Amino acid sequence: MAVEFFPYRFDKRFAAMWLPFGARPGRDGVHVGDDRLRATFGFLRLDTALDNVAGGHVTEGYRWWTAVGPRQSFADDGLTFGTNHDRGVCIHFHERVRATLSVRAHSALTVTVDDCDGLLDAIGRDEPPPPDGEA
Template identity: 45%
Template sequence: MQRFPFRFAPAYRLPALLFGVTPGTARVEVDDTELRARFGPWSLRTPLTNVASVERTGGFQFLKTAGPAHLSFADHGVTFATNGDDAVCVCFHEPVRVLDPTGRLRHPGATFTVADPPALLAALEDLEER
């Protein structure tokens, strides 16, 4: 299993803490069968076969990303952000449940601001080659 901690920019620490998001409760994990992410009280779990594509992204606005997990009104994706600079966006074949415990709202993609975006990108791109 590979574990990818989040990189916390100083300005994001307090807003994240208010929602229970800390370095101890924020991570992405990839093993042979699953992608799992935890962001304070929010979590995402999906089979690796559900990963459709991955790309590097960034340049997020503080007010749209600081604090809790965020819903994108543009594409209904979910963002787990602890900085606004650098992230990995993962698109899924089948949308996943994160923000809505009933499962009626599902997300076609998720964005993670991990400490080492190239390493997460490489881990997930390796899966596309299998």
């Protein structure tokens, strides 16, 4: 399998939130290859074995102030490489992964790529939770 590149969908209104980190349209995004997943956000990187990817799901409707730019979640150990506040993919890992300059390792990474469905096809989708009352 050749490396597939899923560029971010940059919303230029929020350039002040991603330009200082060196993130650039056409260069940064998620690279999925035979055995690696690598996400770049300017000088920030997250790299892991593809076997470590548990799957992902679409997330949407973010508040811009919590979604744009590189973000570590206060609610959990997730990391975001955000370039817009509309839609992205939350990628889950079996084992936590450390990103460049991260103080802690992360169990998930949210990325605001242009082709969310294509990225999910490349990495696999999360198993849906069982309906209420079933487990």
